[in-house]
Amino acid sequence: xxxxxxxxxxxxxxxxxxxxxxxxxxxxxxxxxxxxxxxxxxxxxxxxxxxxxxxxxxxxxxxxxxxxxxxxxxxxxxxxxxxxxxxxxxxxxxxxxxxxxxxxxxxxxxxxxxxxxxxxxxxxxxxxxxxxxxxxxxxxxxxxxxxxxxxxxxxxxxxxxxxxxxxxxxxxxxxxxxxxxxxxxxxxxxxxxxxxxxxxxxxxxxxxxxxxxxxxxxxxxxxxxxxxxxxxxxxxxxxxxxxxxxxxxxxxxxx
Ligand code: NAD
Ligand code: 0WE
Numbered sequence: 609x610x611x612x613x614x615x616x617x618x619x620x621x622x623x624x625x626x627x628x629x630x631x632x633x634x635x636x637x638x639x640x641x642x643x644x645x646x647x648x649x650x651x652x653x654x655x656x657x658x659x660x661x662x663x664x665x666x667x668x669x670x671x672x673x674x675x676x677x678x679x680x681x682x683x684x685x686x687x688x689x690x691x692x693x694x695x696x697x698x699x700x701x702x703x704x705x706x707x708x709x710x711x712x713x714x715x716x717x718x719x720x721x722x723x724x725x726x727x728x729x730x731x732x733x734x735x736x737x738x739x740x741x742x743x744x745x746x747x748x749x750x751x752x753x754x755x756x757x758x759x760x761x762x763x764x765x766x767x768x769x770x771x772x773x774x775x776x777x778x779x780x781x782x783x784x785x786x787x788x789x790x791x792x793x794x795x796x797x798x799x800x801x802x803x804x805x806x807x808x809x810x811x812x813x814x815x816x817x818x819x820x821x822x823x824x825x826x827x828x829x830x831x832x833x834x835x836x837x838x839x840x841x842x843x844x845x846x847x848x849x850x851x852x853x854x855x856x857x858x859x860x861x862x863x
Contacts, residue, residue, distance in 0.1 A: 610640025611841045616690050618644040618682065620671065620734065621699030621751070623802045624655050628751055629699035631829025635837040637663040641695075646671035646682055673700055673730035683737040692743045695840045698734055698750040701727040703766045705806055712764045723765045728772035735780050735791070744788035747840045750777060751832075752793045752851060754859050762807065774851050781849030790848035792839045797827045797855030822857025831856075 617636070621629035622645055633643055644667035647656040653670065660668045669685060671678045686693055703723035707715050731750050738748070755763030756770035774793055781791040798804065798813050807813075818826050835854045838844050853859055 610638070611837065611843070612636055612694075613640035615640075615694035615840075616642040616644075617693050617695030617697065617840070618646065618667075618686060619697040619699070620646045620673065621697070622647065622656050622659060623652055625659060626801045626829070627699070628796060628799060628801060628829055628832050629697060630659060631833035632697055632699065632749075632836045633659075633663060633833075635830070635833035636695075636840065639837055639841070641840075644669070644686060644690075648672055673726055673734065676733060679733055679737050683741055687741045690741075692741050693738070694743055694746050696734060696738050696742075696746075696748045697836065697840070698731050698748065700730055701751070701766065701769070701803060703727070703764070703769065707765045708762055708807060710764075715765045720765055720768070723769045724772055727766065727769035728776060731773055731776050732780070735784070739784070739787075739789075742787070742789050745842065745845070746789045747844070748780070748789070748791045749836050749839050750791075750793045752795045754795060754797075754853075754855065756795075758859075762809070777851065778849045785848060790839075790844070792844070792847060792849065793851045794832060794836050794839065795851050795853045795855065795859075796832045797821065797858050799827065799829060799832070801829075817856075817858050820858055820861060821855065822861055825856055827854055827856050 619629050619633050643665045645656055645660045646669050647653045657668055669682050671682050704719045707719040752770045752774055755767035756774050777791050777793045798817050804810050832854050
């Protein structure tokens, strides 16, 4: 019997086998969970379908989180096939590349709205569509980053989006506690993924994190996957509204 045996849930945010969402999926699968996946578009579909199949998943659905109809269709289909579900993983973020490069004060209204819509509002709409099929005891986890609470060079509008995301975690947790639904965030240290590969000077950030972290190492998709597994499982039945750092202790040191 695994920690997640008999539990079912959906994972948003797998792009390829380097994705944090994929690290989470592997841990959930090993623990006995049954998984559904969503993908952004056709180019992602080609990568996500074989990954999903490798874990025995048969429910793989399109979902651009900016599109309410697609989001509604995902949870309608899950309701049809499974009735109710036990967990949701939100591992989705996007900002215009120039907004992660230009001075922060140059952020356009459109760029701000795009980053906040995809990276923060989507947790609210995802939760809203999930609620009708979430079991009591269900758990929602989203992925965040230290740039929400510190001015990390170049993270810019994504930092504002992550601050909104973390605040949304607290408001959703406060609202859904009476339904015995938990909502938490995992704040991961820097990891080389597709989303990170577009960032200038990311290598230097990795080196800095490795040198300064209390554990003197980077964190992996597996490190994040295991902590997320805990938050999604009944081991964390008393934990909600939290931002749980999985950064090797980078954020707790100074000097
Ligand atoms: P990734 O590129 O593998 O995943 C990002 C995902 O977001 C992709 O699957 C992409 O398809 C999806 N996405 C973007 N726009 C979307 C939209 N409109 N609709 C649906 N999906 C959309 O990169 P990752 O690093 O695994 O990122 C996953 C999460 O982890 C993000 O929230 C990111 O902010 C967070 N995070 C990443 C790091 C890091 O260093 N890599 C650190 C902390 C937190
Ligand atoms: O959340 C993220 C990255 C999110 C992201 C990445 C991209 C690159 C490609 C959002 N939008 C885009 N848009 C693109 O066009 N991380 C936590 C990883 C990350 O990004 C940084 C970091 C870290 C860490 C950017 C600057 C500084 C540090």
